[in-house]
Amino acid sequence: MTAPAESDPWSATAPFYDLDLEGIDEDVTMYRELAMRQRGPVLELGCGTGRVALALAQAGLTVVGADYSAGMLEVARRQAAGLPLTLVEADMRELRLRRKFATVLVPFGGLQHMETAAEVTAALATVAHHLAAGGLAIVDIEAPQPEDLTPGPRPLVAHWTRPRHGGLVTKLVAVEGFPSEGRRIVTFHYDVQPAEGPLHRVSHEFSLRVITAGELQLAGRLAGLELTALYGDYELSPPRDGDLRQVAVFGHAQ
Numbered sequence: 128m129t130a131p132a133e134s135d136p137w138s139a140t141a142p143f144y145d146l147d148l149e150g151i152d153e154d155v156t157m158y159r160e161l162a163m164r165q166r167g168p169v170l171e172l173g174c175g176t177g178r179v180a181l182a183l184a185q186a187g188l189t190v191v192g193a194d195y196s197a198g199m200l201e202v203a204r205r206q207a208a209g210l211p212l213t214l215v216e217a218d219m220r221e222l223r224l225r226r227k228f229a230t231v232l233v234p235f236g237g238l239q240h241m242e243t244a245a246e247v248t249a250a251l252a253t254v255a256h257h258l259a260a261g262g263l264a265i266v267d268i269e270a271p272q273p274e275d276l277t278p279g280p281r282p283l284v285a286h287w288t289r290p291r292h293g294g295l296v297t298k299l300v301a302v303e304g305f306p307s308e309g310r311r312i313v314t315f316h317y318d319v320q321p322a323e324g325p326l327h328r329v330s331h332e333f334s335l336r337v338i339t340a341g342e343l344q345l346a347g348r349l350a351g352l353e354l355t356a357l358y359g360d361y362e363l364s365p366p367r368d369g370d371l372r373q374v375a376v377f378g379h380a381q
Contacts, residue, residue: 138198140331143296143317144176145202146289151235153361154267155182157374158232161263162188167229170257172219172250173237177203177212184212191224193217220249227259233266239335242310244342251350255379264352264377268338270359270370275337276306283316293322310336340366343375352377 137144158179162169163186174180174192176199184190184207193215194200200214207214215222219233220241231254241247254264274281280303288297299316314332344354355378356363359370366373 135196135198136331136333137196139329140315140317141176141196141198141202143291143298143329144199145178146291146296147298147315148178149289151178152182154234155179157361157363158230158234158265159183159186159188161265162230162232165229165263167259167262168226169230169232170224170228171232171234172222172253173233173235173240174203174214175199175237177206177214179232179234180212180214181206181210184210187211191215191228193219193222195219219253220246222253223256226257227262228257229259229262231258231262231264233264236268236335238266238268239338240333241336242334243336244346247336247338247342248346248349251347251352251377254377255351258352258377258379260379262378266343266375266377267361268343268373268375269335270366270373271337271339272371275304275311278304278306280304291319295320306337309338310334338373340373340375343373347375347377348380351380353380 162183168189169183171180171192174194180190180192189211191213195218197216200216203214238250241250258264283299283301286298286300288295297318301314303312313335317329320326340357347354354375356376357366358374359366360372
């Protein structure tokens with residue numbers, strides 16, 4: 128059963144998450160290639176419904192995926208049968224497994240759900256705790272954008288309309304900026320028109336932190352990690368002004 132929304136705010140929208148990320152797989156190729164080179168088990172923090180973890184397990188890698196949302200993990204478990212994938216319900220700030228991993232991942236902005244710099248450091252301390260000697264940690268976050276410095280609400284934006292179970296789902300996004308706090312409040316609205324019955328809306332509000340490269344490097348150092356490389360996309364290009372992503376590679380501090 129899915130956890131109630133008050134204890135798991137992602138549970139209501141978990142059924143739409145794979146639909147939301149449909150066709151997004153450029154980062155999966157990068158993770159698969161890097162993890163295969165490491166030749167060891169993989170830990171993914173913030174695995175959600177398993178988009179990355181499932182793909183890596185299907186490639187033959189042994190994977191542990193951790194997420195604090197029971198609703199998200201329920202969706203992942205339905206697809207994980209027979210794969211070398213273990214799913215763990217845990218907060219990435221607090222998880223402490225009794226094993227090490229050759230590769231530790233925090234994909235697709237998962238670290239941005241940490242609302243404060245201290246929480247970012249706590250999550251990276253979890254990465255450091257589980258990273259084996261000589262291991263590779265990869266963190267993917269959004270690159271800061273000019274609009275992140277604009278306070279107040281932005282216009283409601285319709286992102287997509289897609290078929291589901293014989294009906295349609297439309298996703299709309301509302302964003303309110305709080306640049307003095309380095310974060311923004313995001314609300315996902317899913318307008319669901321079933322094949323039969325009335326239209327209804329499922330919504331979820333959450334906070335995303337705007338994280339600069341400097342903050343990422345400092346938080347990693349405080350957690351015992353060294354930033355060894357920073358890229359601007361999933362092809363591992365050098366970072367440039369105007370990039371949409373920041374792909375950071377960490378190892379243990381020497």
